[in-house]
Amino acid sequence: MSIGDHINFFLIGLFLCCVTNSAANPIESKKNDTADIKIASIPKDSQISTNPVLHSDTAAKIRGLIKSSREANLSTIFMAKITQIAFKEGEQFKKGEKLIQFDCNRQIAQLKAAEAEVLSKRMVFESNEGLSKFDAVGLLELEVSKVQLEKSLAELNIIKAGNQQCQFRAPWNGRVAEVKANAHEVVEPGREIMRIIADETLEIEMIVPSNWLQWIKTEIVIPIIIDETGKKYLAEISRIGAHVDPVSQTIRIFAHFKDDTKDVLAGMSGTVYFILPVEH
Secondary structure (H helix, E strand, O other): OOHHHHHHHHHHHHHHHHHHHHHHOHHHHHHHOOOOOEEEEOOOOOOOOOOOOOOOOEEEEEEEEEEEOOEEEEEOOOOEEEEEEOOOOOOEEOOOOEEEEEEOHHHHHHHHHHHHHHHHHHHHHHHHHHHHOOOOOOHHHHHHHHHHHHHHHHHHHHHHHHHHHHEEEOOOOEEEEEEOOOOOOEEOOOOEEEEEEOOOOEEEEEEEEHHHHHOOOOOOEEEEEEOOOOOEEEEEEEEEEEEEEOOOOEEEEEEEEOOOOOOOOOOOEEEEEEEOOOOO
């Protein structure tokens, strides 16, 4: 056999070896081609869920955004002067505490006038009702007095509903995220005055590949390392989105913290580790 034949046999053997190694691990090659997912070793102290289906030696790293599960933008439905803003940006409040107080002297006067009008219409109706038993008043006059009473009651209820906007009280425990007005300012209807969030119910929002729906489920425990604090926290998947983005082929999932999160604020972000399912 010539030297050229030996070289040809060597090149053919090298080519077959490369093809065999590539075919032996097609899943890993596919994962490494995924732009939005990074493969990394699982942190040793992660305490990730021991689900028997998920016991691989690697984990996918997904970015997670910390959000409040409840927030509200406070604004008035009428033009009013602010007399007090009880909390500053960043301060915490309890459910039922007064957040904003308006000058409602005009609305209070309107309420008193409406209550007097209702009392007057009620007296007329009750008088006509009593007289009608003796045929001392016509049926039409009785019905008109009844309608007038109902109209005045409706107007009173409208004013009462408006007066409920004279102050805002906290609907739940939370924190002031932003204040966009000051005391003694006159604000127009619809202008945002304060934004509040419920910081006791923070959750993690993540975007993951839609094919994860084959194995991902609620109650799986996952670790997250928050960028801003540098600490690791445990979370549990609580909700899976109801819509798959057909373009990116992703879906949103949500998790709630299992650990104390007093040092975690809405808007922070971090890295979440997911154990990859074992491929068969």
